[in-house]
Amino acid sequence: MIQTINPSIKALAILLPGVLLSFAFDIITPLIFFVFVLLLTLFFANISVKKWLIFFLPLSFFAISVAWMSMLYTDKAYATGPVIFQFLWFEVTSGSLQVGVSLALRSLCFISLSLLFALTTDPTKFMLSLMQQVRLSPKLTYGILAGYRFLPTFKHELDLLRQAHRIRGVHRAKGLRNKLQQGRQYAIPLLANSIRKAERVALAMESKGFTGSRHRTYYHEMRVNMKDWLFLAVMFFFLTLAYYTSYSFGYLQIFSG
Secondary structure, eight states: OOGGHHHHHHHHHHHHHHHHHTTOOSSSSHHHHHHHHHHHHHHOOOOOOHHHHHHHHHHHHHHHHHHHHHHTTTOTTTTSEEEEEEETTTEEEEEHHHHHHHHHHHHHHHHHHHHHHHHHHHHHHHHHHHHHHHHHOHHHHHHHHHHHHHHHHHHHHHHHHHHHHHHTTOOOSSSHHHHHHHHHHHHHHHHHHHHHHHHHHHHHHHHHHOOOOOEEEEESSOOOOOHHHHHHHHHHHHHHHEEEEEEEEHHOTTTTT
């Protein structure tokens, strides 16, 4: 399963194909890779389809909307070929249609790759892998991890503040101006609590001997195994296959060339 892949190797296997895919402006290349990522997510990621769709559908709607606008406002240099259809005063040609569909498919690839990483990666293991494999500074990684752990508590504290206000007769504000005023009333206590928590975490880390040194031992050691390199090789293999297939059939376009 993809959940067992080393997070740093997984990030590399997700990031680099995404960057290389952004150079392809045809339809076939991103389509092939998008189908591969969907199959990889469906059969090897152990992600609930319902959970995946909850994230994917809103993001895909945004990506398709951007592609639609790009298709309508395509540069004249690429809006070549016969007119496919007209929308209001816009004429959509075969060239502009290809630009829009290619942008939509590339966006869907980026979204599916991002979800593949986000939904199969434990944040704590990712930070540990960044420290051990990438040699990132422990001060930075532990700071990010501590901030990430604080996020769920903000909603709980905000709910407590709202309940406390209701008990004292302060009801939910109506209107934009009143909501902004009430937001400032919530912001000050939340900021004060955040500062107190940050101080307690800093004191706890110092009391346990944390100095931020890179030369340290770890209770949980993250290792890179053969399956991690195999996953990286498979991602690049299918990206190369997508490029080669598109090139063989004469569809490949680099930088809209």
